[in-house]
Amino acid sequence: MSQSTVPRPPLPRESGGPPQKPAAARKAPRRRRGGDHRLAGGIGLRHRVRRDWVLVLMTLPAVLLLVVFAYIPIAGNVIAFQFYSPYAGDGFFDAMANSAWTGMENFQRMLDDRDFWNAVQNTLMFSSLQLLLFFPVPIALALLINSILHSKVRAWAQAVLYLPHFFSWVLVITVFQQMFGGAGLVAQLARDWGLTDSFDLMTDPGFFKWLITAQVIWKDAGWGIIVFLAALSMVNTELYESAAVDGAGRWRRMWHVTLPALRPVIALLLVLQVGNMLTVGSEQFLIQRTAVGPGASEVLDTYVWNRGIANGDFSYAAAIGIVKGVFSLALVLAANRVAHAMGEQGVYSRR
């Protein structure tokens, strides 16, 4: 998607600054660098600096923050190839420089680590469940909302459906706690009706996968409809009309007109979802980890936190993070390739 967000008109818009002389005529072999080559006349670097330094200055704070909080941590991942000890030096970099290199040892440890494989298994289970149960819900809801003609009803329904997306995970989980927890509403009713005294879905390890999926659906299914509604609003109504004239009923129109219109969006989101198979959201699991125990709730992200930050095994945890990142990237590429094979655009186009 990044490519599409960078439109490249044939000619840049000339901004003010000093009047531009036909510089290309003066300097014959022009250096072609940056966006310069797209300038028809071409102006010298000195003029461009004079003209644009304010723009560069404006971008600088964001770039600096990203360098510190995104690029340096990416580089910091080299500790995965070390036995990093925070006591080896003064601060992160000093300690890194003084820590012993171990090559691939941290990666080899993973193979025999049963907790790691448990986390992998759990992660894949949670994400497949979400793929099966969560993914279709926004599509169905969007079709439903789209079929409502009354604009007031639509607006209200959308406002309510979007709301939980803006709630924090803690809030969503506490809402579930009040509904299905040991002191929650359902437990209350079960006690009143003499059914059971110990109803508590929030601490049941066997039920945890359904609980997680239900929380995801409650929080984000409504928000997910937006992208489908946008795609639906682009559909040419003449298609419906001619389909209707040809005798297609409402279900056939949905099958042959509506769903094909959604196909590219569905394919795109599926690719992204598959790419995120190994990321199921650490907050949701960290918060509920103590209630159901690590056996049922440990996923890759919580395992990284547990090994690295809780137990101080920084290098090993960083190694797991790297493996996760590499596999995720491979998954996106593979899913995108499948999407292309099926004639879809996917995340990036084949060019």
Place this chain on the structure above:
Amino acid sequence: MSAITDTSVLVEDKEEKGKRQRPAWEEQPTRVGLTAKGAILGIALLAILFPIWIVLITSLSDAETVSRAGGLVVWPDGISFDAYRELLSGGEVSRAMMVSIGVTVVGTTFSMAVSVLAAYGLSRIGSLWHRGLLFTLLATMFFGGAGIIPTYLLIQSLGLMNTYAALILPMAVNVFNILVLRAFFMNVGQEIIDSARIDGAGEFRILWQMVLPLSRAVLAVIALFYAVAYWGNWFAGFIYINDQEKLPLQNVLQQIVLANERPAGMAQIIGTGQISSISVQTAVMILALLPVAILSPFVQRHFKKGMLIGAVKG
């Protein structure tokens, strides 16, 4: 997935104004169909609103009503603000509220300033180092999270542990938000910018007096995204803040409702039966939910205006 979803917020429902007419070729809806539709939508909306209702009503009930209901209250029997009065009159929850409000206000302001400047700085294609700077931003989207371990160690060695800065700085820049702002700034009519420049306005002045007033709707939406992110952030408090005194509201909410810890100062009042502990829990939940529930519909409305601006241009 969120990234894609978020973009489309900006191209939402152009047809929303006025009621749509049913096209001539479309069948009249059947009774069964309408009922089924209504039922499904009704269930979906209830699934969202009913829990919020219960939580709200319980937080507004006095100890007697709560004990009569045996826990959560479904139907109100008199309204009492005791739980809120107690929670907000000093003590742990008031303090956590202040931390969260402060972090959200400062963080959102800071993020908006940085993002708007960067988005404007990158909005002129072909400007100096434009491609390099843009790529620097975009590349971080592909790497995703750099991993919590190196980030944690970095925060530690920068001396940010246990500071409010740790709740703001690591998440201050969201590249996706910058890209959305940039797309809008690029849509602002070039003629307007050119005429301002001919009148002698510098870049800052153009941004402040021309571009920003025209982009109010998208600014509101992006500010909401940042504010929601800061307000709802639990993770940073969890890993970077060890000091109970500095924890933001989300972390205190987790302690009170999920770990069932009573906030400091509340113990006696709950003990004497003036307020039930479930009222306290639900009241904290409402406090955590309120800003978002108030802001998001307001911004949704704002949003449609932004759409019109976009439509006029196109």
